[in-house]
Amino acid sequence: MAIDLKAEQALKLWHEVSTAMVHGNEPDLTQRQFTILLTVYLEPPPHTVRGLAARLNVTKPVITRALDTMGAMKLLKRRRDERDRRNVIIQRTVEGSLFLETFADTVRTKARELPR
Amino acid sequence: MAIDLKAEQALKLWHEVSTAMVHGNEPDLTQRQFTILLTVYLEPPPHTVRGLAARLNVTKPVITRALDTMGAMKLLKRRRDERDRRNVIIQRTVEGSLFLETFADTVRTKARELPR
DNA sequence: CAAATTCGTTTCGTTCCCGTATCATTTAGC
DNA sequence: GCTAAATGATACGGGAACGAAACGAATTTG
Structure with missing residues (x-):
């Protein structure tokens, strides 16, 4: 059965999750950084700088810098091919997995509490 | 019936919507700006700078600057109380409503296409 | 009515992200 | 081997957002 959301439910879900992230003290990632993180964790490896740049339609330095930032946060790591x-292969970390698990939990909880 | 998402579905939904926004040429808002926008459109008025700052746990200049930026994009407008x-009252605009309607549509479409 | 308070804005210096252009390293082609 | 191409990192200048503090205007308080 497909997930069917009303427009207001969709906005409310985004609002509550976003508020939780802004309000909380979790790592403060930009929209692009978060998208890169999700891509690495959800799409099949291997992930390279060039591949991610093409995939997300951004320049290479954007990826390199995002890897610097999120690497320091231990959400991702680099490895030479x-x-x-x-080539540089971008890999997941335990910390990154935990971070995304927590995030997914937030989404699930907010979705479940959504008014009909 | 409550909206029930699996962890992987939650992540995938966020990933696809985020990718669509990064890839597309829609207004590029920060996480905070988008959260402010949603708050103004979803929570009951009146909205003030001070109220929004307290609501989102950010400083007042953050709100002022977000209003400058999003006001220039016509997504919101200010009015003296x-x-x-x-006091300054923050109000919705037609453009802002349209923008959020389009966004909600994206979320709904991606949610409907989610694998089980 | 004078002083204190409230509210939003502005200023200041800092930090971070951006795109363009360039660099060093490695590989591929001849 | 030697040149050309590919890959990721870096340098640079510009722009935007940040928090803390100071500010002007409006209102409330004593």
């Missing part, structure tokens, strides 16, 4: 040492 | 001229 040994088969072609020009 | 004539009963107490120290």
Whole structure:
């Protein structure tokens, strides 16, 4: 059975989750950074700087900088591709998985509490 | 019937909507700006700078600047409170309503297409 | 009516993100 | 081997957002 949302429910869901994130003290990621993080965790590897840039329609430095920032937060990590040492493979971390699990829980809770 | 999402569905929904927004050429709002916009459109008026700052746990200049930015985009507008001229009332606009309607449509479409 | 308070804005200095252009390293082609 | 191409990182200048503090205007208080 498909997930069917009314327009107001959709907005309310986004509002509550966003408010929870802004209000809380979780890592403060930009829209792009969060999108990059989700892409790495949801789409099949391997992920490269170039691939992510093309996938999200942004320039390469955007990806490099996002990896710097989120790498420092331990949400992602870089690894050299040994088969072609020009490439950098972006990998998940335990901390990143936990962060996204917590986020998913927030979404689920807010969705369940949505008025009909 | 409550909206019941699996963790993976929640992440996937966020990912697809975020990707659509990053990829598209819609107004580029920060997380905070978008949250402010949703608050103004979803919660009962009147909305003041001070009220929004307290509601979202941010400083007042954050609200003032967000109103500058989003006001220039015509997503919101300011009005003096004539009963107490120290206050500024934040109001919706037609453009803002349209923008959020389009956004809600994106969420609904992505939710409906979610795998089980 | 003078002083204190409230409200939104502005200023200041800082930090972060952006796109363009360029760089170093590695690989591929001849 | 030597040049050309590919990949990711970096330098640079510009713009936007940040928090803290100070400010002007309006209102409330004593």
